[in-house]
Amino acid sequence: xxxxxxxxxxxxxxxxIVTPLGFSTAGLHTKVKRKRNDLGVVxxxxxxxxxxxxxxxxxxAAPLKVTKQSLAEEGKLQAVVINSGNANACTGDQGxxxxxxMRDAVADxxxxxxxxVAVASTGVIGEKMPMDKILPGIGNLAPxxxxxxxxxxxxxxxTTDTCMKTTCFETTIDSKKxxxxxxxxxxxxxxxxxxxxxxxxxxxxxxxxxxxxVALKEVTNETFNRITVDGDTSTNDMVIVMxxxxxxxxALSPAHEDWEAFIQLLKxxxxxxxxxxxxxxxxxTKLIEVNVQGAATDEEAxxxxxxxxxxxxxxTMVFGSDPNWGRVMMAIGRSGMxxxxxxxxxxxxxxxxxxxxxxxxxxxxxxxxxLNNEKVEINIHLNIGDGSGKAWGCDLTYDYVRINASYxx
Amino acid sequence: xxxxxxxxxxxxxxxxIVTPLGFSTAGLHTKVKRKRNDLGVVxxxxxxxxxxxxxxxxxxAAPLKVTKQSLAEEGKLQAVVINSGNANACTGDQGxxxxxxMRDAVADxxxxxxxxVAVASTGVIGEKMPMDKILPGIGNLAPxxxxxxxxxxxxxxxTTDTCMKTTCFETTIDSKKxxxxxxxxxxxxxxxxxxxxxxxxxxxxxxxxxxxxVALKEVTNETFNRITVDGDTSTNDMVIVMxxxxxxxxALSPAHEDWEAFIQLLKxxxxxxxxxxxxxxxxxTKLIEVNVQGAATDEEAxxxxxxxxxxxxxxTMVFGSDPNWGRVMMAIGRSGMxxxxxxxxxxxxxxxxxxxxxxxxxxxxxxxxxLNNEKVEINIHLNIGDGSGKAWGCDLTYDYVRINASYxx
Numbered sequence: 015x016x017x018x019x020x021x022x023x024x025x026x027x028x029x030x031i032v033t034p035l036g037f038s039t040a041g042l043h044t045k046v047k048r049k050r051n052d053l054g055v056v057x058x059x060x061x062x063x064x065x066x067x068x069x070x071x072x073x074x075a076a077p078l079k080v081t082k083q084s085l086a087e088e089g090k091l092q093a094v095v096i097n098s099g100n101a102n103a104c105t106g107d108q109g110x111x112x113x114x115x116m117r118d119a120v121a122d123x124x125x126x127x128x129x130x131v132a133v134a135s136t137g138v139i140g141e142k143m144p145m146d147k148i149l150p151g152i153g154n155l156a157p158x159x160x161x162x163x164x165x166x167x168x169x170x171x172x173t174t175d176t177c178m179k180t181t182c183f184e185t186t187i188d189s190k191k192x193x194x195x196x197x198x199x200x201x202x203x204x205x206x207x208x209x210x211x212x213x214x215x216x217x218x219x220x221x222x223x224x225x226x227x228v229a230l231k232e233v234t235n236e237t238f239n240r241i242t243v244d245g246d247t248s249t250n251d252m253v254i255v256m257x258x259x260x261x262x263x264x265a266l267s268p269a270h271e272d273w274e275a276f277i278q279l280l281k282x283x284x285x286x287x288x289x290x291x292x293x294x295x296x297x298x299t300k301l302i303e304v305n306v307q308g309a310a311t312d313e314e315a316x317x318x319x320x321x322x323x324x325x326x327x328x329x330t331m332v333f334g335s336d337p338n339w340g341r342v343m344m345a346i347g348r349s350g351m352x353x354x355x356x357x358x359x360x361x362x363x364x365x366x367x368x369x370x371x372x373x374x375x376x377x378x379x380x381x382x383x384x385l386n387n388e389k390v391e392i393n394i395h396l397n398i399g400d401g402s403g404k405a406w407g408c409d410l411t412y413d414y415v416r417i418n419a420s421y422x423x
Numbered sequence: 424x425x426x427x428x429x430x431x432x433x434x435x436x437x438x439x440i441v442t443p444l445g446f447s448t449a450g451l452h453t454k455v456k457r458k459r460n461d462l463g464v465v466x467x468x469x470x471x472x473x474x475x476x477x478x479x480x481x482x483x484a485a486p487l488k489v490t491k492q493s494l495a496e497e498g499k500l501q502a503v504v505i506n507s508g509n510a511n512a513c514t515g516d517q518g519x520x521x522x523x524x525m526r527d528a529v530a531d532x533x534x535x536x537x538x539x540v541a542v543a544s545t546g547v548i549g550e551k552m553p554m555d556k557i558l559p560g561i562g563n564l565a566p567x568x569x570x571x572x573x574x575x576x577x578x579x580x581x582t583t584d585t586c587m588k589t590t591c592f593e594t595t596i597d598s599k600k601x602x603x604x605x606x607x608x609x610x611x612x613x614x615x616x617x618x619x620x621x622x623x624x625x626x627x628x629x630x631x632x633x634x635x636x637v638a639l640k641e642v643t644n645e646t647f648n649r650i651t652v653d654g655d656t657s658t659n660d661m662v663i664v665m666x667x668x669x670x671x672x673x674a675l676s677p678a679h680e681d682w683e684a685f686i687q688l689l690k691x692x693x694x695x696x697x698x699x700x701x702x703x704x705x706x707x708t709k710l711i712e713v714n715v716q717g718a719a720t721d722e723e724a725x726x727x728x729x730x731x732x733x734x735x736x737x738x739t740m741v742f743g744s745d746p747n748w749g750r751v752m753m754a755i756g757r758s759g760m761x762x763x764x765x766x767x768x769x770x771x772x773x774x775x776x777x778x779x780x781x782x783x784x785x786x787x788x789x790x791x792x793x794l795n796n797e798k799v800e801i802n803i804h805l806n807i808g809d810g811s812g813k814a815w816g817c818d819l820t821y822d823y824v825r826i827n828a829s830y831x832x
Binding site: 070071072073074101103104105106107138139140141142249326327330331333334336338339340341343344346347348353355367368371372373410411412414415416418419420 | 479480481482483510512513514515516547548549550551658735736739740742743745747748749750752753755756757762764776777780781782819820821823824825827828829
């Protein structure tokens with residue numbers, strides 16, 4: 015069946031969100047946050063075919079409503095503005111007015127149509143937007159195509175994140191080099207449902223926005239929607255992809271022979287960002303990866319994995335390197351998915367603990383020692399079907415409590 | 424319609440699980456736990472009509488399987504044995520053999536049929552039962568009808584609980600005094616689904632077991648199933664009610680004119696125990712009560728309340744007395760229940776924060792000061808229907824992490 019070799023997906027080591035052709039960024043400090051940059055923009059020199067996925071929380075922040083409006087017009091975006099420190103959520107009518115003011119200010123700045131502008135916000139919920147700082151800040155945004163400008167932007171989108179999250183990959187389609195990069199913020203209120211935290215992805219691939227939307231939705235379900243920090247789904251989750259088309263490949267669609275390569279490229283970028291978000295969960299010291307096999311369906315495998323990785327008791331077990339593995343079984347059982355209680359295998363790292371639901375004679379010290387690793391893998395086989403799926407999360411620590419007991423004060 | 428005054432439900436201040444006619448208890452230390460009692464029994468001098476609800480976790484601990492078998496025979500119990508320190512869950516075939524051995528030992532001790540014996544266990548999951556300690560312990564159980572014997576039992580069922588949980592109420596049915604009492608343990612892995620943690624309820628009411636089962640299921644949904652400590656549903660949750668019938672009222676059924684009084688009596692006992700469990704959640708310093716009104720249905724109101732009270736971000740907000748009330752709105756929005764994002768009211772204590780989804784000008788210091796109380800009330804009105812419901816939980820603290828990062832070690 016294989017008529018030619020599959021395009022390779024390669025990591026671009028020095029890549030950033032401005033590496034794909036056509037994109038530049040800026041970030042600066044408006045003093046909404048104390049120290050770090052708190053306002054940024056991604057700009058594309060041409061209107062880019064774009065797609066977005068949004069939170070399924072029924073309480074939707076004002077900027078998401080404005081972004082949906084923009085995308086609904088032509089499916090194209092040329093600029094995405096984002097502020098951190100204030101989420102502009104639960105801010106009533108004034109919040110919507112403010113989000114529109116931000117959109118209009120950006121359209122003025124670049125002399126583009128206002129439906130080419132998307133707006134994103136992250137930070138405290140329920141406080142009015144400090145527009146006296148944000149509007150002048152927008153006037154000072156001057157996007158550039160440089161590594162430094164990318165970092166200024168990456169810093170501007172963070173809240174309690176301890177590090178910037180950025181990734182870049184490339185592949186070849188129609189003999190053209192296609193580059194894709196992404197920046198994300200995460201940390202708390204992370205249990206994305208369909209959409210997710212904030213993620214900004216740029217690519218120079220040529221792909222009409224309707225197919226880009228299909229690709230993003232498919233990939234989001236297996237990446238951003240498979241991470242959890244605290245089980246709380248934000249009002250502001252959003253991932254936006256902008257495709258400049260400047261790589262000049264033939265237009266991508268599911269009929270294109272390299273469609274799957276494009277999906278894999280997008281998946282690689284999204285999975286990289288998702289794992290970075292999980293690893294940098296508020297207060298986290300360890301990344302937890304749960305692999306589930308033998309489930310009824312891939313979807314069910316993913317749900318089991320996400321239930322296990324989201325269990326407070328599993329998370330504290332990993333934090334304390336306390337080999338209380340029965341909690342993994344408890345979480346599998348409460349997942350609500352199809353299972354046979356008598357056919358379950360559980361392995362943590364290289365240590366089999368349960369085989370066919372019968373406990374093994376594992377050595378407690380070895381398991382405890384494995385749990386000291388910075389990445390902990392929990393492998394589960396349900397032995398009832400062919401479904402498989404992964405999920406990522408982090409441990410629950412004193413610092414998660416400290417950070418969230420005094421987020422505002 | 425009211426042909427006579429409703430029976431009053433009165434608190435029995437010195438009451439305990441042995442106050443209802445016919446019941447006695449014992450508790451002792453077998454050294455499975457380091458210091459506190461770890462084995463107990465509730466005994467009834469006659470076979471008592473009984474009912475039980477069990478965890479909906481698909482992974483069900485061995486003692487629950489044995490108890491289901493017992494109750495299925497005649498719907499009557501005369502003794503419930505419980506050990507703490509080991510949950511006998513995820514223990515494979517040996518676990519089931521051990522639970523049967525416990526049942527048989529208790530039947531021998533009291534010279535009763537083994538289907539009159541229920542078995543309950545709580546503690547670490549995935550470790551084999553220390554039968555060398557438990558079987559001799561059972562031989563030493565000598566139930567008595569005294570306040571001290573009740574306390575010995577109440578201590579025997581605890582794990583990380585910091586206090587005993589017991590309550591007692593009485594009412595009058597058919598001119599007979601009907602007493603009902605309960606003891607429970609809770610603390611961690613608390614997010615009961617249909618059934619719950621461990622609860623033992625005794626009453627001298629005369630009520631056939633099939634109606635008792637109906638009553639227990641109805642009441643459990645509005646009490647034990649409305650509490651959460653950490654969102655994790657145990658493999659060992661179970662509530663058992665034993666009705667000795669020694670109060671000699673006419674047999675209760677939904678046709679009895681005081682059926683509702685009996686339901687209220689049972690609800691009072693269950694709600695009291697449920698709130699005690701929430702208040703004594705692992706590491707908790709505060710009880711949180713969420714009242715939801717104006718929902719589509721009572722069921723949906725309860726689900727919204729439980730989502731809010733179970734949110735890690737709401738829980739840390741209460742712990743830190745940090746008035747970050749937007750998190751309440753976030754949790755309402757992710758509950759998945761019917762709502763109109765534009766008609767929501769939120770009040771914390773006496774402080775209205777959101778009216779018709781528009782923020783108020785509340786005084787932050789006053790709200791912060793209110794959050795220092797030991798009981799924090801969050802009132803939500805969705806303004807879309809007549810459904811109402813409550814849920815209870817606790818704050819998320821450093822101590823929750825400490826306790827669960829080193830539960831075994």
